[in-house]
Amino acid sequence: NAGVTQTPKFQVLKTGQSMTLQCAQDMNHNSMYWYRQDPGMGLRLIYYSASEGTTDKGEVPNGYNVSRLNKREFSLRLESAAPSQTSVYFCASSEYRHYEQYFGPGTRLTVT
Amino acid sequence: EDQVTQSPEALRLQEGESSSLNCSYTVSGLRGLFWYRQDPGKGPEFLFTLYSAGEEKEKERLKATLTKKESFLHITAPKPEDSATYLCADSRTSSNYKLTFGKGTLLTVNP
Numbered sequence: 001n002a003g004v005t006q007t008p009k010f011q012v013l014k015t016g017q018s019m020t021l022q023c024a025q026d027m028n029h030n031s032m033y034w035y036r037q038d039p040g041m042g043l044r045l046i047y048y049s050a051s052e053g054t055t056d057k058g059e060v061p062n063g064y065n066v067s068r069l070n071k072r073e074f075s076l077r078l079e080s081a082a083p084s085q086t087s088v089y090f091c092a093s094s095e096y097r098h099y100e101q102y103f104g105p106g107t108r109l110t111v112t
Numbered sequence: 113e114d115q116v117t118q119s120p121e122a123l124r125l126q127e128g129e130s131s132s133l134n135c136s137y138t139v140s141g142l143r144g145l146f147w148y149r150q151d152p153g154k155g156p157e158f159l160f161t162l163y164s165a166g167e168e169k170e171k172e173r174l175k176a177t178l179t180k181k182e183s184f185l186h187i188t189a190p191k192p193e194d195s196a197t198y199l200c201a202d203s204r205t206s207s208n209y210k211l212t213f214g215k216g217t218l219l220t221v222n223p
Contacts, residue, residue: 040215042214045211092155097208099144103148105154105155
């Protein structure tokens with residue numbers, strides 16, 4: 001089992017460009033999450049999907065959209081990237097929303 | 113505001129020198145207290161879940177405990193490979209079961 005996989009690993013964007021971060025899990029988990037991690041700020045939840053077909057905003061959703069494509073896949077889209085979105089992005093999944101979460105390796109995004 | 117506070121921010125130990133990391137959480141509505149390990153450039157790795165005061169869990173040199181207002185991660189006779197950032201997070205009914213993470217403790221174990 002690969003667990004949680006994320007693509008790409010690294011990305012550099014110019015301000016105003018768009019991109020989609022991909023996430024997939026092979027653990028048959030119901031819930032999936034997107035976090036960003038910034039120095040001194042800790043992990044902050046952007047969006048989550050408690051189950052297939054549902055998505056909800058987290059702590060810092062502005063500037064992002066998500067799609068729960070199916071039970072395995074949960075993508076994060078930046079429509080018009082801004083320098084403030086420079087961060088490390090982690091996808092995670094859990095069997096149910098109050099269970100332990102398993103994280104992917106992260107995507108390091110720089111917006112210039 | 114509900115929050116998770118970890119202390120110290122950084123801890124430097126000599127190999128074999130046991131110590132504890134602290135995590136304070138909001139007591140009301142706790143559904144679970146989680147500990148993670150994060151190595152540089154990698155995603156957090158799940159270690160333990162604790163559900164009720166008095167509960168303890170162990171894994172190799174690590175033992176996590178939970179009281180009514182704090183959790184401790186005890187590290188016994190640490191080795192350099194235990195160096196990492198340790199994160200705790202709580203899940204509460206008031207936050208719709210989402211995890212709220214602390215900012216972590218950076219542990220360095222010198223040989």
